Amino acid sequence: MGIAGEQKQQMGRASTFIYEWNFKNPFFFSSNEVLICRNYKGDVDMSEIDHFLPLLTQQEEEGLTCPVISHGNVHFMWIKHSNLYLVATTNKNSNASLVYSFLYKLVEVFTEYFKELEEESIQDNFVVVYELLDELMDFGFPQTTDSKILQEYITQEGNKLEVAKTKVPTTVTNAVSWRSEGIKYKKNEVFIDVIESINVLVNANGNVMSSDIVGSIKLKTMLSGMPELRLGLNDRVLFALTGRDKGKTVAMEDVKFHQCVRLSRFESDRTISFIPPDGESELMSYRINTHVKPLIWIESVIEKFSHSRVEIMVKAKGQFKKQSVANNVEVRVPVPSDADSPKFKTSTGHAKYVPEKNLVVWTIKSFPGGKEFLMRAHFGLPSVENDEAEGKPPITVKFEIPYFTVSGIQVRYMKIIEKSGYQALPWVRYITQSGDYQLRTNT
Template sequence: MAGAVSALFFLDIKGRVLVWRDYRGDVSAIQAERFFTKLIEKEGDPESQDPVVYDNGVTYMFIQHNNVYLMTASRQNSNAASLLLFLHRVVDVFKHYFEELEEESLRDNFVVVYELLDEMMDFGYPQYTEAKILSEFIKTDAYRMEVTQRPPMAVTNAVSWRSEGIRYKKNEVFLDVVESVNILVNSNGQIIRSDVVGALKMRTYLSGMPECKLGLNDRVLLEAQGRTTKGKAIDLDDIKFHQCVRLARFENDRTISFIPPDGSFDLMTYRLNTQVKPLIWVEAQVERHSRSRIEFMVKARSQFKERRHVYTTLFQLFNSFYPRVYCY
């Protein structure tokens, strides 16, 4: 092998470190956080779903088994194929000891886990990876998980985000569209950049396995159907869906079709690159009278319709000589 591993990490599905073993002392636990940030950034890009991530001089190689990420971090030019094979052998060894490799089995067997990691890798180089050989000299009792045999997902048509057998006396669905407007204005009062960041938040209380459909006034769909798009269509950018959405159906006819999770979740997030009229126009004048006295004049003018209401407005005033000031 050309290079050695600096550390081996076990992470849960939220990126938190369950167990990690430092072999060479040239990385820290913060590397796991950086790795997971990079992983989240590449989550929506199918072309970048590779098991090797490079960032700031550190190469990360990882695999996922059940609800656990196994990840190595190395500052040397290591053999990626050998390390990925080693991670799969780690899974086989842990399954031999614990019956199944999951977050729960790691938490219940910290002592055995560290003994195995010390024997399977020495100073960053793989050593023993045969479970039978390791069993001859690591005889610490391990808590073995009880694995329940389940039929394949294709047979039951189950979905991981929703349990079966949910029942409600009254079926209800609540949909909220939450948008935030970001506007950058120069000193002359001209709008340099504006966009809208939005999210479709849902609360579902439905029985069984319901299939929901949602349509949008998306410009791409309306133009494909030969319908007019004047004033009613929008261009959605940076769309991100919940895992329950059937992406193939959306690519086909721009219909959001999904079996929703039970309770609250974000169905989708999006961004609109469009010229937005500020809801509240703010003009500020600053006059410095002396070294100990400064005068701010802030004028705010609402530009939304009369039937709309604003409950809380917050203005932040910044000055290099004075601390931050809040005005409600």
């Protein structure tokens, strides 16, 4: 099944289609039916969508994958999610970034409503889908795209839709569209999660080829009324502006904010000032391009004996401060595809063979900083294979370290100002986790 949306300038003039098809083989369809469609402006012939799947199939046969496919003067911009295609068509010089942003927003909203966006969820919720398409876009212009706001007046019970009769939610009409008025809590609190993911690539000689930190600050706000929040970080630019360039500071790049943040205020004096959404939200994301010392260092020795057996020794060392502990560590070690009869010995944790992925997964529930652990594995090799000198998969590592950030970013303060004058408690939690964390081997 697929979804195809037809959109043009402005976002533009748009229609939305949903197909169903079944593959007889990777390149031929036994059916190609439009399941659902929404035409917003009607200046592209609805039949044009019939050309999309044949053109896509032709591209795949030629070994090509392009996000934009053209037929005459009509262009198809598409994304794939699960067993669906979402497609937008245009015959104008459209803003492609806006179109793709809208398509991904459709996926996000539908997933919030149906938990899983797939063929069955569309078929079971036609009415809700139509209502959402009407609210998400009006005459080619994106409108309300926040799922929390939509859920205030488009609600779902089973397959039934309930629309508030005459009441228009305040989130649609007030200046703060992401927050309703009249919110009340017995206990006012804000939970702040600073989460950093470490991306590291280490070559076979033990040198760090690339590394960076991708971070986000997530909020869970349980505050009454319309509070004004001000967040202070140890931002290097802010400290330089105020002449307080002392202590540990962080230079953030590619900073992106939730729409609630006053960008003009941040650009003028680096103040992060905002009226928060109620409940959970991502306030901001950032990237820090810096040399990162691998937090968990891996050394491996893989020995093959006359193509009859292979022995693997892996040593893992925690290269972070001793006061911290990495939780749920997974070291994934590639093994030959013809390996069998696994035997393991570990100094801590447990190891298991995952034959469908040709991996040994060594799991350590709690890994204190500064500690070293060993894992030995023995496999039989029943067949004779040529050594794979190139293209050997790297060792990958997954982990999570609470109460710790590699960059040293800190929440210096969170000020909460509300006209009623109530006192609120901010709670801060720091988490470092693995992102794309790879260590290549030469054995």
